[in-house]
Amino acid sequence: MDPNINYYGIVILLRKLRECGIFTEKELRKIAARIAADSGVEVVFFL
Secondary structure (H helix, E strand, O other): OOHHHHHHHHHHHHHHHHHHOOOOHHHHHHHHHHHHHHHOOOOOOOO
């Protein structure tokens, strides 16, 4: 599967976690950056 599509789904999940108050935005940005780097994502979405 396309890593960009998978990453977009992950970003949606991270946004929901932020809305629930489980993680801070700073933590989620670090998580998103790490996932993007590890999976070779070419397009980066903002939280």
